[in-house]
Amino acid sequence: MVADALRRSAALRADGALTDAYTWAQYAHHQCRHLPVDDPTRVRAAGLLAPLAAQTGQPHLAVTVYQDLIAAITRAVGVNHAQTLRARADLAQLRHSLGDCATGLRDLAAVHAAARLRYGQHPRLSMHTLISLGRLYRDCGHHRLATRCLHAARTGISRYLPAGDPLASTVTAALGTPPSLNHPAVCTQQQPRIGVTT
The missing domain is CATH 1.25.40 (Serine Threonine Protein Phosphatase 5, Tetratricopeptide repeat)
Structure with missing residues (x-):
């Protein structure tokens, strides 16, 4: 059953x-x-x-x-297996959505670092987590960090993944998406939307 x-x-x-x-x-x-x-x-x-x-x-x-x-x-x-890293990434993003932004950002950054260390020249998971990290930074108002993550992901995708990989359109869409209108209501790391940001 x-x-x-x-x-x-x-x-x-x-x-x-x-x-x-x-x-x-x-x-x-x-x-x-x-x-x-x-x-x-x-x-x-x-x-x-x-x-x-x-x-x-x-x-x-x-x-x-x-x-x-x-x-x-x-x-x-194991702690750095792809299945474990995906679940850790999902939990980090969920924590961020609940307003535990510092934990979500820290944990997702750790997942990205672990994915890079584990998978080296096979970085699809690393690129996926980097795109997600860029989105989280963007929604907290950290525009420069968000842009840095997303541009690094785009570069990695073009360098390491086959032409036409769906992650290419994912990162392009992320670069063109404005910050969430809902996240500021729970955000604990909010930075100014206009002006100098980290």
């Missing part, structure tokens, strides 16, 4: 039915609670539930599930 719930959740998420997907993911996660924390089924359930909780108005639950997920996959595959 857990496997069926996970399949249903994944299919509903792909169709954009996030509330129903969340319900099935929550059910699957609850049914897995007796399994070891690093059991693959429990990890998969957490991997589905965490982003769905964030997307459906349960951000604090999402933080808890991401923390459990990161602990589990770190135990299973």
Whole structure:
């Protein structure tokens, strides 16, 4: 029944039915609670539930599930494995969206550094996290840092990734996107929108 719930959740998420997907993911996660924390089924359930909780108005639950997920996959595959780094990046961005900007920025920068160290000349994950970091800096008003991150990502993408890689259009879109209008309401690192910024 857990496997069926996970399949249903994944299919509903792909169709954009996030509330129903969340319900099935929550059910699957609850049914897995007796399994070891690093059991693959429990990890998969957490991997589905965490982003769905964030997307459906349960951000604090999402933080808890991401923390459990990161602990589990770190135990299973290591702290600098791509799967672990992606989950750490997602949690950093979620913390930032909740107004814990300093932690979010620090943690995402650490993920980016770890990705560069681990993957060297295969930097897709590194470029993805650098784009995300640029977006977070932008939304906090750190325009120069944001621009520096995004231009570095564009350079890395053109140098290391195949022509036409989707990240090229992602970084172009990020460079053309203004700061979030919603983030200032929770931001704890806000810098002036106009004038000299860090």
